[in-house]
Amino acid sequence: MPEGSAALQLQVGDRVVYPNQGVCRVAAIDVKEVAGQKLTFVTMRREEDGAVVMVPEGKIISIGVRKVASVADVEEIYAFLRSDSDKADLDWKQRARTNLDRMTQGGILGLAEVVKGLQVLSELRPLPTKERELYDNARHLLVSEVAAALGTAEANAEDSIDIVLFPPGRERPKRTAAEFARPGGEEDDMDLDGDLMGLEGGELDLPSDEEPPAEPEEESSEEGSEEEGEASEEGSDDAPKKRGRPPKAKPADEGGEPAAPKKRGRPPKPKPEVTADSAAEPAAPKKRGRPPKAKPPEGAEPAEPAAPKKRGRPPKAKPPEGE
């Protein structure tokens, strides 16, 4: 929770910061009757665009509304931004969660942490789209609050922040993954996966690593069940690569046996399930069930227990019990 929020006393004309929305000015504090209850509402108008929000007075603290930071707070922010201690979290899930908390409940320092963290991360590699948007939002909120705190133009506030983040005459350092690595060293892999979701450069590479293993497994399992184990043993190493590229190669390799897979493949998927359940019965259900497709599975059940059907209409669960 923001500092001092427990003792937040608002008056008309006060400047406050609404989390994730920006700097607002208290326009009115009214008592209104809602559903028979008299509630005190604080009406705030966002300075940026004039959007109005009314919040019950009792919810002000829980929402995280706070007063605009002071000049001393801003100087602390500059000191924080100037420090080189912040290392970005390489686990994107953890990072997203932390940044969300910082944005909503972290106050001005939380905004600065988001900006600094993502800026440091960008020195390692370009930010994914979502994080780039988050960075822009955090920067916008930070700039507007600093401008409000210093009573200066937003352009000046942004420049004063960036003079700290991008010192004049100096290029940004280029980071390496080793700088962010923790003692465990396993997070690098997790991070690569996470950044792929954000349009990282290696998009094309990882799917090729992830997907091919899945396909060969399915193929090998089918073949393994139908064919001899020799073929699978021979191609255990090479199979994933060869099969991954041309999937049509299977029928050519095995002459007589592929007939079974073809039969299964032609009809729609539900059919094999029906045949598997009852092999001898399907002939009768087909004739009865052709007009409506849903009937065959139902028709198969009532055909045998004709009597139970009349008795058992209310509870449909009976047929499975009988089977």
Next chain:
Amino acid sequence: MIRVVTLDPFDDKQLAKFNRTLYTAFGVGSEHSGAAELPAGMSEPLDAEKLLDEVKGVRAYKDDKVLLLTSRKLKDRELLSGKAPTTGFARYGKDRAVLTIAPFKDLEKDFKPIARHALHQLGTLWELHHCLDPRCSMYPPWTPSFNQGDHIFCTFCREKSEQKIRLAKS
């Protein structure tokens, strides 16, 4: 509409090329809208903020963005965290910006960096913040590599500026 207003004499051909570049970058019409006079009593280096407030003789519609172009130096701004080198200044989300070509030799010879600075200032008028991508024109302009880049935006900044322009049109 982008309106380039000159505070000092410039070559018309160079200005036409400059306007074409702005048109290409933003997809919005850009033209040289004449000259304006410096406020009385203002001496070099010029105070950019004061200049924007006090300059007279600029005619523009409400949605227009005005870029004042001068060959005189602008005074560096003293900010809480230090001194900000100032080749230009724009009010965030407002309608006026100023750009100086004083750090450069000529609008023709140093066209690329000047156009890059112009994009930066106009981007600020369309509510773009500083960017993390060194190739983008919204990268902080005082960094050493800024003047070596092309006058382009990164994908994020381009899309955001297009969105802002669409909103302004509607």
